[in-house]
Amino acid sequence: MIWQLKILTRNFVKKPVYSLITFLGFTLGVMASLLIYLWVINELSYEKFHPAYDRIYRVLTLVREGDEIVKSAGCYRPLAKTLKAAFPQIENATYLSFDSEDSPLSTGNGGDKIEARGMNTNDDFFAVFGGFKFTEGMPGNAFSNPLNIVLSEDVAKKLFGNKPALGKNLISDKYNKEVYTVSGVVRIPRQSHIDFGYILPERSSHYARLANDWGDKAYVHVYIKLAENAVVDAKFLDEITNYPSHVSRFQDKLLFQLLTDIHLHTDYPTYIFDKNISSYKYVLIFSTLAVLILLMAALNFSILSVARSSERSTEIGLKKVCGAGRTGITLQFMAESILQTTGATLLALFLIWIILPWFNGFAGQDLSLGLSPGFICSLFLLTLLAGILAGLYPSLYLSSLKPLNIFRGGSRTGSKEGFTRLLIVFQFSIATFFIIASTVFVKQLNYINGKDLGFDRNNIVVIPTGLWYENKTFKNELLRNPDILSVSATTYAPVDFSWQGSFAVEHGNRIDSIRASMYWVDEDFAKTYRLQVTKGRFLQMDYEAFWKTLKTDTGGKKPDRAGFSFPVVINETAEKALRFENPIGQKIGEYVIVGVVKDFHFRPLQYAIGPLIMTNDPQNIMTMNVRISGKNKAETLKFIRETYRKNRDSRSFSYSYFADLISQKYQDDIRLRNLTLVFSFFAIIISMLGILGMAVYSCERRTREIGIRKANGASSLQILFMLNADFLKWIAIAVLIASPVAWIILNRWLEGFAYRTALSWWIFILAAFLSMAVAVLAISWQTIRVASGNPVNALRNE
Amino acid sequence: MNSNLRQIILLLIPGVLLMLLSCNGNRLKTDEKKLTEEILQKEKEAEEAERKSGEDGLSDTLKKLPPGFRFKEERSVDPSRPPVVVDIEGSLNNTREYKLSDVASKITYIRMQKIPDTGFSIVRKFKYYLMDKNIIAISPSGILLYTRDGKYLSTIVKNEFTGIDVTEKMIVVRPDNTFIGGGYTVWAQGNMLYYKYRNSLTGQSYIMEYDCSRVSISLTTGFDPEKPRQIRALGDIAVNLNPGNKKPAMQKGSANGMWSAGYEFFYKGTGTILLDQNTYAKPLGNEFMLGGNSMMGIFDKKGDTLATFTQFEKLETFSKSVMRGTDQGTQYENKGKLFFRNAFNDTVFQVIPPNRLLPVYIIKLGKYQLLKKEGMDPDFNLTGKIIPGTWADTRNFIFLSFTKDSYDCYNTRKSKQLKLYFALFEKSSRKLFIVKGDPHNYDEEILMNNIDGGLPVWPSSYMTGNNGEIMISLKGKELKERIKSEQFKRSAAPASKKNELIKLASSVADSEDILMIVE
Secondary structure, three states, X not given: OHHHHHHHHHHHHHOHHHHHHHHHHHHHHHHHHHHHHHHHHHHHOOOOOOOOHHHEEEEEEEEEEOOEEEEEOOOOOOHHHHHHHHOOOEEEEEEEEEOXXXXXXXXXXXXXXXXXXXXXXXXXXXXXXXXXXXXXXXXHHOOOOOOEEEEXXXXXXXXXXXXXXXXXXXXXXXXXXXXEEEEEEEEOOOOOOOOOOEEEEOOOHHHHOOOOOOOOOOOEEEEEEEOOOOOOOHHHHHHHHOHHHHHOOOOOEEEEEEHHHOOOOOOOOOOOOOOOOOOHHHHHHHHHHHHHHHHHHHHHHHHHHHHOXXXXXXXXXXXXXXXXXXHHHHHHHHHHHHHHHHHHHHHHHHHHHHHHHHHHHHHOOOOOOOOOHHHHHHHHHHHHHHHHHHHHHHXXXXXXXXXHHHHHOOOOOOXXXXXXXXXXXXXXXXXXXXXXXXXXXXXXXXXXXXXXXOOOOOOEEEEEOOOHHHHHHHHHHHOOOOOEEEEEEEOOOOOOOOOEEEEEEEEOOEEEEEEEEEEEEOOOHHHHHOOOEEEEOOOOXXXXXXXXXXXXXXXXXXXXXXXXXXXXXXXXXXXHHHOOOOOOOOEEOXXXXXXXXXXXXXXXXXXXXXXXXXXXXXXXXOEEEEEEOOOOHHHHXXXXXXXXXXXXXXXXXXXXXXXXXXXXXXXXXXHHHHHHHHHHHXXXXXXXXXXXXXXXXXXXXXXXHHHHHHHOOOOHHHHHHHHXXXXXXXXXXXXXXXXXXXXXXXHHHHHOOOOOOOOOHHHHHHHHHHHHHHHHHHHHHHHHHHHOOOHHHHHHHO | OOHHHHHHHHHHHHHHHHXXXXXXXXXXXXXXXXXXXXXXXXXXXXXXXXXXXXXHHHHHHHHOOOOOOOXXXXXXXXXXXXXXXXXXXXXXXXXXXXXXXXXXXXEEEEXXXXXXXXXXXXXXXXXXXXXXXXXXXXXXXXXXXXXXXXXXXXXXXXXXXXEEEEOOOEEEEEEEEEEEEEEEEEEEXXXXXXXXXXXXXXXXXXXXXXXXXXXXXXXXXXXXXXXXXXXXXXXXXXXXXXXXXXXXXXXXXXXXXXXXXXXXXXXXXXXXXXXXXXXXXXEOOOOOOOOOOEEEEEEEOOOOEEEEEEOOOOOOOOOOOOOOOOOOOEEEEEOOEEEEEOOOOOEEEEEEOOOEEEEEEEEEOHXXXXXXXXXXXXXXXXXXXXXXXXXXXXXXXXXXXXXXXOOOOHHHHHOOOOEEEEEEEEOOOOEEEEEOOOOOOOOOOOOEOOOOOOOOOOOOHHHEOXXXXXXXXEEHHHHHHHHHOHHHHHOOOOHHHHHHHXXXXXXXXXXXXXXXXXX
């Protein structure tokens, strides 16, 4: 070992440039792979903080809705207890019934009110989700009293600062004024799809009546935990999947999704209640990239080792003459490679430790470098694998050299030229791929940011209010400020409103149905978001006036059941789907269409604009959207805050700019772009190091040739051109290989967006240019020195 | 490698796999696909139960009827389901550009396995019928059974005939023909396939039923002189259409009565068809009928007439020796229901046993309406008249064509006198749109396929499935030619879809049969 180290050090000192190139390449490769490894481990760790996570399932429903069979996480609340009672295989069953975000809480001691997302659940909740650690209180006592409340750590901090919350009273006045006692404070890890501000037990006065309610399943998620030795056989599966039809009028089939699959394997629409939903595809893509980057670094070592074989051939020849066998020499080179990788891994670990906080911030991650036995074991394997990968070919090649050929002289390079060229092509193919991918990601995100969403996204302040029926006074007071141009009350801001329903549509005598998103807005929504009304009119609050005007719109013909139906406005997509000759006055379920607005993006651009129905149901109005002029922003915000506190019993005021809410929706894509940019950087640097090494070697090897050429009149530029051209043709081949592969993969990625940028030709030209530029830069750095040198020196050295 | 080590590894691999599998033993894994199928199956069963209960009710009624009882025909409109008006007269200026993506979103190509029987190789194009689990291919050579992915299962019936020439383009029927085999119309209830079987030598004529879910049995072929009445087709007799062999199933025509027609003519009619388990319907006239009284009859399974429907479009005083074939009417089956429009009539009826013709669609031609005596008179000037042509009724649209100022035949096409229009009736808005195009350009692509750049799609009545699918019968050669065409190259269809089509076209043989399903 010491002997190996000694040889390695000697080689390092003798040829510092080569050694530094391979060592740096290894370090960067291991660094990138380790970062991806940490990210992948993090992605795979979601929900695993819960004990017995492999026995916990989310119950999904599968049911016919209109023309479709819809799979959804929405489930019936009473299913939790009935499933548990019916099947001994189920140890615990719970549900989460989500309330709106504007659920006020206050300490009642003159303290501020805060808005938080409330939920209610049954007593089994913490038996199923045992991973939510109690920083105060105990899970066993959490719901011992109907008036208990469990807070999240964030909400507890907002209400009580750093003081303990346990046992303190809190007032909730969302529906009725209720006083609750804090029975626990829980920490919600980042790796959870569940997020809440506080939880109330189902036995609390407001929710007790809902415990057996099979009504609306849209806001309820049900979870079960199987018993440890549960026998899951065909009979059990058959009974449980058809269970709702046995105990209710509903014909839904039940599906069961493993808790740990929610983060990466959710293939149904998720609503605002689920956080951190991603895709396993990214894990696969980045894992592949990690391997490729590591391979690139290993190839640097291989390229240079094989290229430099002539330099070390004397050493090999002598060893063989002195009796060394092929295995011994192979092992020597393998050991060299593994030693270098080990050193590089240690350095990479150190560098990761330094850059991790920056990386987390840039890529929006929460990775940590915990030296667990698993991690150390993986690290060891990674080092060994990289070392073997890098050293295998050179050691086999070098150990195969024959002493007789070595000492007789002549060409000893054999076919290694072809091999090294192949490796350069491979490296630059990966680098070019990364350049193309980064450019496309950036282009797509720019496209999203710049796309006309069908409304004016700027200068809108979004405030969660929970004012429901009572928003008129707040709204009128706001409008007194000349810098507030209009105000509209809606369910949420139109960022990602995905609640969908099926509505019966009658065309003459043919009953059909339409599946559409439902969105609750008030009469000023179109004005505030500057939507274009293309037919009819927007919603009115004055229904009497509305029915009168509708009669005029429908040519004097009174619409059916006028006065009993809610007016709705639809978008153009819904109009197209409904195919009414004149949609005004037509019915959708119990609603009557009064207007059509031009299509706008009420969901992120991954989704095509679907049919949308907007209506005004004050019970679902929870958010205020305020359009401001943009002048005196600080003053205007202060005015809004004061008006809000005046109207909302001094609740704490929170707001967002609508444009920021939209940007947040693309955080995953921004993270993906940033991750790709980081790894592109690594890939480009590693390729650059590789080609630099080759350039250094090539220049050294051709010093005499260059001297002769110069002595015969070749200019420095001609020499430079000759040396560059030799490499550039291989880079061109790499570009040709990488471009179609990138086109296929990125085209697939872009297909995930309903609205996407074009995979323009210039991206490929740019990538080719950049790859060439990187290569020229690396080669020229070395060749300029040689080409501009005095030929006398070159020839004398030879 | 050491052989012991190799053995240990070989033993270890299944062991590890077994361990991995057993680890998942108590995993709650539900099969979404299976559950979806269960939902669909349940819906189908509910529909079937409703139909059955209606049939049982009728069966009880029929049993109580005195011999020879006939119901009075009933053609009234159902006030709760008044007929839908397809207004051609008022929509002539209502043109709109249509592409395939306006009416469909998905195309599937099914490669039909080639069968070894060369008797079927003369068939230029098959007519297809989609069942839940099977595809039926119908041709002048017989009826074939396939799986939904195109795997050949069995031959239901192989036709044997003399005096009938099946060429690539048309079928020539000589007056002295003999025929043993299946008809061109099939229909299904669940897995049960129905088709008509006829033996012109013995006079046998049946509606056959065959359970396609049954284990396939081989077909008895070849004429056995000792068993002249042996049925050489799969399945059982559902209805004997010629009980007691009172007369030959097909009357021999005169020596001069040779006639021929394209495949389309044979494929589009329905002929005799079961309406439910108690009754069947049979057309009683044709477009040339001069003075016959009835156009359609409903019979019970013993062959007794339950009701006949009067034909009002008659040629009572027609004195010319030559007739012109203009309007041929429409007949089609959808989900086991029979729809038909008599030639020169403006109403599409649903035939409901025991005695009802329910008006479903009314084709409003107004001043462009052509009377039978005018349409059939070769000297009558058709200027200002409209003649309905093809009619394909799918879930959301009716694809129809019509001619104006002339009728569709070889000569009018050649002289460019024919004005051929294609129109789409949108069922939801109840509006008819004339597809934008040149009525004198009969080769124009309607509807241009912008889904995958493949062949254009315009269905006829027999090309629609029960779930609204459009079925196009293709040969491999057509696909190959298509991808080489300028239209394909210029097509704005997504590149990925075009590539898929190129891949398919390059892998099929010229003579291969392909079923293109447009949804």
